[in-house]
Amino acid sequence: xxxxxxxxxxxxxxxxxxxxxxxxxxxxxxxxxxxxxxxxxxxxxxxxxxxxxxxxxxxxxxxxxxxxxxxxxxxxxxxxxxxxxxxxxxxxxxxxxxxxxxxxxxxxxxxxxxxxxxxxxxxxxxxxxxxxxxxxxxxxxxxxxxxxxxxxxxxxxxxxxxxxxxxxxxxxxxxxxxxxxxxxxxxxxxxxxxxxxxxxxxxxxxxxxxxxxxxxxxxxxxxxxxxxxxxxxxxxxxxxxxxxxxxxxxxxxxxxxxxxxxxxxxxxxxxxxxxxxxxxxxxxxxxxxxxxxxxxxxxxxxxxxxxxxxxxxxxxxxxxxxxxxxxxxxxxxxxxxxxxxxxxxxxxxxxxxxxxxxxxxxxxxxxxxxxxxxxxxxxxxxxxxxxxxxxxxxxxx
Numbered sequence: 001x002x003x004x005x006x007x008x009x010x011x012x013x014x015x016x017x018x019x020x021x022x023x024x025x026x027x028x029x030x031x032x033x034x035x036x037x038x039x040x041x042x043x044x045x046x047x048x049x050x051x052x053x054x055x056x057x058x059x060x061x062x063x064x065x066x067x068x069x070x071x072x073x074x075x076x077x078x079x080x081x082x083x084x085x086x087x088x089x090x091x092x093x094x095x096x097x098x099x100x101x102x103x104x105x106x107x108x109x110x111x112x113x114x115x116x117x118x119x120x121x122x123x124x125x126x127x128x129x130x131x132x133x134x135x136x137x138x139x140x141x142x143x144x145x146x147x148x149x150x151x152x153x154x155x156x157x158x159x160x161x162x163x164x165x166x167x168x169x170x171x172x173x174x175x176x177x178x179x180x181x182x183x184x185x186x187x188x189x190x191x192x193x194x195x196x197x198x199x200x201x202x203x204x205x206x207x208x209x210x211x212x213x214x215x216x217x218x219x220x221x222x223x224x225x226x227x228x229x230x231x232x233x234x235x236x237x238x239x240x241x242x243x244x245x246x247x248x249x250x251x252x253x254x255x256x257x258x259x260x261x262x263x264x265x266x267x268x269x270x271x272x273x274x275x276x277x278x279x280x281x282x283x284x285x286x287x288x289x290x291x292x293x294x295x296x297x298x299x300x301x302x303x304x305x306x307x308x309x310x311x312x313x314x315x316x317x318x319x320x321x322x323x324x325x326x327x328x329x330x331x332x333x334x335x336x337x338x339x340x341x342x343x344x345x346x347x348x349x350x351x352x353x354x355x356x357x358x359x360x361x362x363x364x365x366x367x368x369x370x371x372x373x374x375x376x377x378x379x380x381x382x383x384x385x386x387x388x389x390x391x392x393x394x395x396x397x
Contacts, residue, residue, distance in 0.1 A: 010329025011034035012031050013027040013028065013081055021057050023092040025061060029065070032065065035098055039066065040097055041069050041097060041102060043069055044096075050089070051092065059184060072191065074138045076167060077169055079363075084346070084347055093364070101198075102197045110187060111144050129157060135163070136194065136388065137162060139189035140167055140176040163386055165367025165370050202372055203389060207338070210304050212302065214302045220296065225288060232287030255305075260275045261302075264300060272375075273375055275293075275379050277293045325391060328360065331387065334370070342383075370384045370385070
């Protein structure tokens with residue numbers, strides 16, 4: 001005799017009511033409706049800064065409505081829910097799910113330094129080795145160096161996908177608001193480990209297009225690249241520009257990016273195999289370029305350009321693969337440099353996701369840095385859309 005697990009159920013909502021409490025109640029009510037009275041195992045609440053003064057009341061009311069389960073969230077400069085993206089305006093987005101067969105373990109982490117060593121207080125209480133686990137995390141960009149944690153977990157918990165974003169609601173240190181159950185935190189990181197989440201998959205769209213050929217870094221120091229393939233790095237950039245199309249030359253003048261190979265094990269590198277970093281400086285006298293990450297001798301890089309068209313195409317191609325099997329719901333963490341500023345229209349990312357995967361429940365926020373895996377390693381990204389897709393692998397109806 002076999003026992004059939006209950007169905008995975010997901011709901012999402014967004015409200016722009018004038019009262020923060022009313023907006024939160026409406027958004028959460030919409031998110032809970034598909035659960036048909038079941039208590040969610042995991043819920044999210046994303047609140048615009050205009051409602052920060054009401055946050056304590058919002059969190060209290062949300063916990064009462066949920067009746068249990070884990071609640072995570074943050075104040076964010078833009079929120080995403082159902083079919084809409086709302087930027088720089090009052091709104092609340094909510095997401096809730098029953099996750100049969102999944103154990104949800106919430107956590108709070110803070111960062112400190114002891115004798116020049118990074119210490120993540122609370123990490124020891126986060127199990128990272130259970131099969132089919134996913135880590136969801138929302139962090140304060142001012143007090144929590146997420147890249148250091150990701151480096152640590154890439155080494156000590158290889159293969160563990162980490163998805164989430166850096167909270168974008170506070171413009172200065174101390175202004176961040178993170179939600180963990182009935183608590184509001186102003187620093188550190190909150191999140192949850194999902195154990196047994198075989199139906200959850202992480203997807204990252206970086207929105208760039210490669211230009212030119214790949215090069216091996218042959219001389220570098222920290223984040224400064226002096227030579228690519230035995231030639232000065234500046235010379236390589238000049239050669240690339242001289243042979244580029246007029247359109248690509250325009251994009252290069254607006255901002256050239258560098259893709260660092262996430263893994264050197266692949267014989268052929270293509271879209272999705274590079275971690276995109278900014279080119280932040282050029283020293284023509286030294287023939288060097290500076291990038292927004294450490295550069296390692298022997299590492300493969302390829303220059304990249306980004307615009308609305310490349311971002312649209314990258315997201316479309318990635319979602320085309322994901323539509324091969326049904327998706328029940330999704331969390332979406334988009335860069336606050338995307339949205340209307342990049343695409344010239346509202347609702348692009350959530351619209352693309354729903355166009356590709358169907359009318360699924362989606363919620364998330366515009367982040368100040370997105371967390372997600374590329375080629376099996378986790379990174380803090382910029383200008384990306386990082387998603388966690390949920391599928392009902394139990395086959396319950």
